[in-house]
Amino acid sequence: MRSPPCPAVCLLLLISFAASAQPFQLPTPNRSLFEAGGEDKYFAPTPGKTWLAGTFGCVRSDGHQLHEGIDILWTQRDKKGEPTDPVSAAAEGTVAYINRKAGLSNYGNYVILRHRIEGLDVCTLYAHLASIRDDLQNGDKVKAGERLGVMGRTTNTKTRIAAERAHLHFEIALVANGRYAAWHESALKDLRNDHGNWNGRNLLGLDPRAVLLRQRAEGDKFSLLRFMQAQVELCRVLVKQPDFTYVREHLPLVRANPTTVKEGIAAYELVLNFNGVPCQIIPRAPSEVKGYSARIHLLSVNDAEQKKNGCRKFLTSKAGKWALTPDALQHIELLTY
Numbered sequence: 001m002r003s004p005p006c007p008a009v010c011l012l013l014l015i016s017f018a019a020s021a022q023p024f025q026l027p028t029p030n031r032s033l034f035e036a037g038g039e040d041k042y043f044a045p046t047p048g049k050t051w052l053a054g055t056f057g058c059v060r061s062d063g064h065q066l067h068e069g070i071d072i073l074w075t076q077r078d079k080k081g082e083p084t085d086p087v088s089a090a091a092e093g094t095v096a097y098i099n100r101k102a103g104l105s106n107y108g109n110y111v112i113l114r115h116r117i118e119g120l121d122v123c124t125l126y127a128h129l130a131s132i133r134d135d136l137q138n139g140d141k142v143k144a145g146e147r148l149g150v151m152g153r154t155t156n157t158k159t160r161i162a163a164e165r166a167h168l169h170f171e172i173a174l175v176a177n178g179r180y181a182a183w184h185e186s187a188l189k190d191l192r193n194d195h196g197n198w199n200g201r202n203l204l205g206l207d208p209r210a211v212l213l214r215q216r217a218e219g220d221k222f223s224l225l226r227f228m229q230a231q232v233e234l235c236r237v238l239v240k241q242p243d244f245t246y247v248r249e250h251l252p253l254v255r256a257n258p259t260t261v262k263e264g265i266a267a268y269e270l271v272l273n274f275n276g277v278p279c280q281i282i283p284r285a286p287s288e289v290k291g292y293s294a295r296i297h298l299l300s301v302n303d304a305e306q307k308k309n310g311c312r313k314f315l316t317s318k319a320g321k322w323a324l325t326p327d328a329l330q331h332i333e334l335l336t337y
Helices: 007-020 180-187 208-221 224-229 245-249 258-263 303-308 326-336
Strands: 057-060 065-067 070-073 086-088 093-099 109-117 120-129 147-150 167-175 203-206 235-239 267-272 278-284 296-301 315-318 321-324
Touching (some): 109 147, 120 224, 167 208, 180 326, 235 326, 258 278
Antiparallel strands (some): 093 109, 109 120, 235 296
16 A cells, blocks of 8 residues: 655645646637626526526536536537537547447547646546547547537437537546446446446536636636635545545645644545535544544535535435435545545
């Protein structure tokens, strides 16, 4: 097992990562996101709903279902009514995964790019594509703005996406665990995994709309790291484990704790947003976790955020006290596998 990162190392890494911030570009020609009142031209609604259903968050099934990306409407169509909008890389990166078999996923044909942004392991996902560039292969390096394919409406669902709401499903996400395939085989062996480490469960989505608008407002001062650190907290969870992959792959999220410099690290306190993304990581020393016997312990809950954004169903109330649900415990096990 590798030695857990120390705060001093994290500080040096933060300094070096500060200069590597990389802004995102819009992945299609649609620019209505930046126009006042342009939301209904930018987001593809679900049937019978408004454009809000095409945004990120608890926006599906009357607020009870998570949509972990944004659906960007077409701007160009051919004589048959099919979209022709080119889809391009939102940031410089590497092709992590390509699925050209639409029937294997409700994403249809899709591409995942992997980026290292301010020291964070970040991915962008481009789904429902009509076609993917023939020469594009896993491992290829791509530049921001480089063409990936053409917008479409491919999916494996029984009901095809209607032509009038053809769109690009776009995600900005963090990787939960680089060993996802092994974890899936251990924890979800009865469920097929056609996509290895690039199963959708392994991507922890951030709100692309909020990222793009904040970047637009702040310009060169925008920082994805600061954006993450400022996420509204849903809850805090203590994990009595001195090292795991998510920590090593997202060191800039680790906060300094002088006590661990003296005693070492016995556990980590994870500050989770409503989608279960650990947006801050606090190392804890042995003396700080003496009173906790369980490996995973719920420390606190933001009641207002749970009421507003509880669609992941991570929390349940028992006898007037909050507790982690089986889904939440499984999520923590993935993060710490």
